[in-house]
Amino acid sequence: MTSTSALFKPFSLGSLTLPNRIVMAPMTRSKSPGGVPGQPVVDYYRRRAENAVGLIITEGTTVDRPGASFDPAIPNFHESASLDGWKRVVDAVHGAGGKIAPQLWHVGLARKPGTGPHPDAKSDSPSGIVPGGKQVGEPMSAEDIADTIAAFAKAAKAAAEIGFDAIEMHGAHGYLLDQFFWEGMNQRDDRFGGGLVERTTIVQEIVKAIRAEIPADLPLILRYSQWKQQDYNARLADTPELLGEFLGPLSDAGVDIFHASTRRFWIPEFEGSDLNLAGWTRKLTGKPAITVGSVGLNSDFIGAFMGENSPAASLDGLIERMERNEFDLVAVGRALISDPEWAAKVRDGRFGELEDFSAETLKELV
Numbered sequence: 478m479t480s481t482s483a484l485f486k487p488f489s490l491g492s493l494t495l496p497n498r499i500v501m502a503p504m505t506r507s508k509s510p511g512g513v514p515g516q517p518v519v520d521y522y523r524r525r526a527e528n529a530v531g532l533i534i535t536e537g538t539t540v541d542r543p544g545a546s547f548d549p550a551i552p553n554f555h556e557s558a559s560l561d562g563w564k565r566v567v568d569a570v571h572g573a574g575g576k577i578a579p580q581l582w583h584v585g586l587a588r589k590p591g592t593g594p595h596p597d598a599k600s601d602s603p604s605g606i607v608p609g610g611k612q613v614g615e616p617m618s619a620e621d622i623a624d625t626i627a628a629f630a631k632a633a634k635a636a637a638e639i640g641f642d643a644i645e646m647h648g649a650h651g652y653l654l655d656q657f658f659w660e661g662m663n664q665r666d667d668r669f670g671g672g673l674v675e676r677t678t679i680v681q682e683i684v685k686a687i688r689a690e691i692p693a694d695l696p697l698i699l700r701y702s703q704w705k706q707q708d709y710n711a712r713l714a715d716t717p718e719l720l721g722e723f724l725g726p727l728s729d730a731g732v733d734i735f736h737a738s739t740r741r742f743w744i745p746e747f748e749g750s751d752l753n754l755a756g757w758t759r760k761l762t763g764k765p766a767i768t769v770g771s772v773g774l775n776s777d778f779i780g781a782f783m784g785e786n787s788p789a790a791s792l793d794g795l796i797e798r799m800e801r802n803e804f805d806l807v808a809v810g811r812a813l814i815s816d817p818e819w820a821a822k823v824r825d826g827r828f829g830e831l832e833d834f835s836a837e838t839l840k841e842l843v
Contacts, residue, residue, distance in 0.1 A: 481792065481823055483799040488531070488806065490733060490765060491694035493643050495531040495576055495806075498799065499820045502769050502808035503534045503580040503645065503700070508842050509552035512539075512594060514562035518552070519569045521842040525813060526575025529820035533575060534698075534736075534808070535566070537582030537647050540628040543598030545653075547588035554579060554632045560639065567640045578643035578698060581632050583625065585653025586614065586662065587706065601625065603656050603663040603670065608707050610664075622669060622679060625653075630686035637691040644691065645698035646683065649738045651705030654680050658713055658723075659705060673719060677726050684730040698767070699727060700736035703754065709740070717747055721761040728762045735762060736808065739770035743794050755804040768798075769808035773819065774834055789831040792823065814838050 485497040501522075509518055522533055539545040541555035553559045563579065570577045586602035601621060605614035617625070629646065636644050648654035656662040657679045663670050669678050680699070687697060705711045714720035724735065737755040739746075746754045755768035774790050795807060812819050816832035823831070 479793045479796045481796060481826070483796050484792075484807065485824055488765075491696050492692065493532075493576065493696045497529065497531040497820070497824070498806050499529070499531045499823075500767055500769075500806050500808040501525050501530045501533040501813050502810035503536055503647070504810055504814060505536050505551065506842060507548050507550040509559075509562070510550055511558075512546070512549060512551065512553040512556060513558045514552045514566055516565075517842050518562070519565050522566050522577065523569040523573050523575075524817040525820075526570040526573035526577070528818045529824050530575060530809075530813070531820075532643070532806070533570060533577040534645050535563075535577065535579045537580045537584075537652075538563070538632075539582050539584070540625070540632045542583055542601060542625055542628050543595040544585075544588055544593065544600045545583040545628075546593040546595075547584050548592070549594040553594075554581060554635065555628070560635055563636075564639045571640070576642040578645050578696075579632075579636050579641055580645045580647050580700070581629055581636075582647040583628075583653040585656045587652055601653055603665055606662060606664060608661040608705075608711075616665065619667075626679070626683050626686050629683045630690045633687040633697075634690035637695055643696040643698055643734075644687065645700055645736065646680070646687075647700055648680055649700045649702035649736075651707045651711075654683075655702065655705065658701070659711065661705075661708065661711060673713065673723050674726055677723065681726055681730040684727065684732055688731040696733040697731060698734040698736050699732045700738055702738035703746075704738075704740060715747075717750075717757055717761065720746075720757055724758060724762050728764055732764065734765045734767060734806075735759075736767040736769065737804075739768070742768045742770035742772060742798075742807075744770075752803060753798070756798070759802075759804055765805040767806040767808050768795075768804040769810065771811075772807055772809045773812035773823075773831070788833045789828075815843065817843060 759766040
């Protein structure tokens with residue numbers, strides 16, 4: 478096994494200082510009845526902080542829009558009881574020496590009618606269409622968009638006040654913000670639609686609104702992806718040039734770190750280069766980038782939702798990329814669901830003790 482020292486170098490940006498480069502990836506758990514993270518959630522995140530995870534990014538937690546959630550057991554980030562619960566999470570993580578960021582989320586048209594904590598609410602979306610063009614709802618009005626921007630800013634302000642160490646926006650995987658990015662679901666003819674750059678407008682405005690509400694040195698992370706839950710083969714950008722056009726306005730608006738989500742981190746993003754999506758993101762923006770995608774396992778996460786397990790895998794390829802500074806941080810998902818001690822075991826060289834991922838652990842908070 479290659480030395481893991483590259484994973485355990487400190488990282489600093491603004492007010493955020495981490496002891497290592499390991500990030501817990503945001504993963505929906507649906508274990509917060511009524512949208513309130515309780516003691517099991519507190520303990521779940523604390524265990525990872527106690528075991529050498531550098532930065533925890535929480536599961537997606539929804540902003541204050543009636544249609545933002547599709548499951549009443551997903552935690553929200555606007556009701557007072559929920560914010561109190563998140564404060565207990567933050568205090569527990571800090572008490573264990575860890576750092577934590579919430580992932581602010583709106584599911585958009587991924588929400589089916591009649592679901593979530595507000596079943597009668599409409600589902601927000603850019604154009605009310607699903608891929609292929611079928612009309613299933615009404616486009617968001619200018620007022621809806623303004624309220625959504627304000628909801629993200631309100632949540633970010635609350636996160637800063639609670640004591641979170643950074644903030645992540647969920648702009649990936651075919652949820653609301655990604656639906657605006659994606660031509661397959663954004664056919665608007667106003668300033669929030671059009672070409673690739675124009676389709677970033679709502680997120681640019683959310684970033685600026687958040688920046689106005691949080692300390693200047695509190696890092697703001699944007700998670701984005703090429704693939705969508707509606708289409709695993711979808712791509713926002715087919716060339717590095719187009720990717721640069723997409724990322725540039727978001728970087729200029731005030732994103733500090735880009736979280737480039739892929740299903741397999743080792744897959745090159747474009748022909749002619751071994752760089753993955755995070756590598757290209759770092760190269761094009763000059764900003765720190767987080768890589769993610771089946772780290773420490775030998776299969777991607779899609780099978781987990783169909784009950785598939787995944788054996789632990791070598792970290793050699795990941796570490797080689799870290800050593801050549803392809804990306805700055807590494808998000809670990811399922812490996813940390815099954816094994817809260819994963820980061821500590823890697824740090825200590827206890828590779829034989831690493832747990833395989835078991836889909837059974839999705840049913841509870843280990």
